[in-house]
Amino acid sequence: MxxxxxxxxxxxxxxxxxxxxxxxxxxxxxxxxxxxxxxVPIAAILCVFLxxxxxxxxxxxxxxxxxxxxxxxxxxxxxxxxxxxxxLHGIVYPKGADVTIGRIKGKTTFVAxxxxxxxxxxxxxxxxxxxxxxxxxFILFVISPAEFRVFNGLNFGMACMGMVSPFPxxxxxxxxxxxxxxxxxxxxxxxxxxxxx
Numbered sequence: 001m002x003x004x005x006x007x008x009x010x011x012x013x014x015x016x017x018x019x020x021x022x023x024x025x026x027x028x029x030x031x032x033x034x035x036x037x038x039x040v041p042i043a044a045i046l047c048v049f050l051x052x053x054x055x056x057x058x059x060x061x062x063x064x065x066x067x068x069x070x071x072x073x074x075x076x077x078x079x080x081x082x083x084x085x086x087x088l089h090g091i092v093y094p095k096g097a098d099v100t101i102g103r104i105k106g107k108t109t110f111v112a113x114x115x116x117x118x119x120x121x122x123x124x125x126x127x128x129x130x131x132x133x134x135x136x137x138f139i140l141f142v143i144s145p146a147e148f149r150v151f152n153g154l155n156f157g158m159a160c161m162g163m164v165s166p167f168p169x170x171x172x173x174x175x176x177x178x179x180x181x182x183x184x185x186x187x188x189x190x191x192x193x194x195x196x197x
Contacts, residue, residue, distance in 0.1 A: 028172065043164050050164070054141075075157035076157070077158055078134075078159075085162075088133070090114070120181075123176060134165075138163060141159055
């Protein structure tokens, strides 16, 4: 069941499911801030990819393909979709799982919190599903005519927000791929991530 809490004080309060005895901790950063810092290279790679895509479209079309002000409008709209980003994480969990979506108190960071074991492939899907909020506008940006500068700007801004904002989720996926087997289940417990064989 997904519930929304507008101000989350303590992540540990929401991620306290039943941790099996055979669960093995996967080493990850202990705080959201540390996770963000460790995952910055992923965000940088995604930003470079988006910049190269815009540059290639501009070179191929031999004209300016984006209205710059609408990049900011699209980025803002993408920011407003962060609650949908977290909801997309939540819908991957089965109905019996408790998923809490909310904003960390005092920050502009939204989170989806759950402490329920998911098979590794389903866990990866849960982490990466929000990419659709960036991939769809990115594809629209790539295929739309150069003359649609406003449309291109909106889509590019939304693509930037939608494809770069999941960078901590990509970090978690890489940690899971390095430290677990395909048959394992993965779950969050408090500030940590565990594999269950």
